[in-house]
Amino acid sequence: MSFSPVAKPQGRQLLISLILVAIFLSLGIWLAMAKTVTIIVDQDIQQVLTTWRRDVSGALTKAGISLDQGDLVEPALSQRLTRGMEIRIKRSFPVTLIADGTEQTVRFTGGSVEEFLEQQGVNLSELDRVEPDLTHGVVAHDTIEIIRVTKAQVTVEEAIPHGSKKWAEPTLEKGKTKIVRKGQPGLQEKFFEITYENGREVDKKLVLTKVVREPKDEIIGIGTREVWQTLSTSRGGVRYREVKDMTATAYYPGPESTGKWADGFTATGVKAGFGIAAVDPKVIPLGTRLYIPGYGHALAADVGGAIKGKRIDLCFETYKEAIQYGRRQVKVYILD
DSSP states (O other), X not given: OOOOTTHHHHHHHHHXXXXXXHHHHHHHHHHHHXXXXXXXXXXXXXXXXXXXXXXXXXXXXXXXXOOOTXXXXXXXXXXXXXXXXXXXXXXXXXXXXXXXXXXXXXEEOSEEHHHHHHHHTOOOOSSOEEESOTTOEEOTTOEEEEEOEEEEEEEEEEEEOOXXXXXXXXXXXXXXXEEEEOOBOEEEEEEEXXXXXXXXXXXXXXXXXXXXXOOBOEEEEEEEEOOOEEEEETTEEEEESEEEEEEEEEEXXXXXXXXXXXXXXXXXXXXXXXXXXXXXXXXXXXXXXXXXXXXXXXXXXXXXXXXXXXXXXXXXXXXXHHHXXXXXXXXXEEOO
């Protein structure tokens, strides 16, 4: 039996051809499925990658790029890859947020304070303040504080002190006083606007003062009624309205007592002699009629350089009588 010598080379050639076709088909399929994408991190091209992975997440895994919390990726991680796609990654950075009694560190990818608060879901009232301000561009490790501002109206009652008035009271004895009407304090309301920052009072402003009740002044009656009394003397009764304890001295209107001023007349022009008294007009007005036990009736008609306060100088007809009288404590009765 004989065999054809050309059968084996033809079979091998066919097998090789089939294998080559399969390889080219596989390569074509692989090339058809592979996609070239560009990965950009914070505006810088990280790498250009050819991969057969299906989505963005797979491409980043293939590239060995890991994501931190808060990082932004565009397109989304689940987005299917397409040829020529750009995958952009924006890295986040830490920012300290102080608000409503808490402090926390959160991550942010950049922008203004206003954008940061919007991302964190922080709402501001009309009065709230932010430090730094809303237009500030946030950078890594910034501290952003929310200051909650509230205002409240407070009413405070306050007493108004009463005054005091005096008037002449003719029914009351001179020298005495009495309360004719008791004083009554008034009442006023003060309206304040108080500003709080994070619950702490920082400002208090008076807005309005309202008088609820006017005060009533105290009225004090000053007695003006003269009380006349009678002093019994050896020459009969002497009617007087006041008595003063004083120191009495004596003088003679001649040069022995008054020196170069001895002209015989008093400061009021009355001729000096017995019954004339020198007084301090601040204590006893000139022209006042007097009675002094041990001396008698007198008229306050003269003054003297040494006669000050509760002192009285009594005139005598002779120098000898003045010397004999000397100095003594007396009661001076005011007769009118």
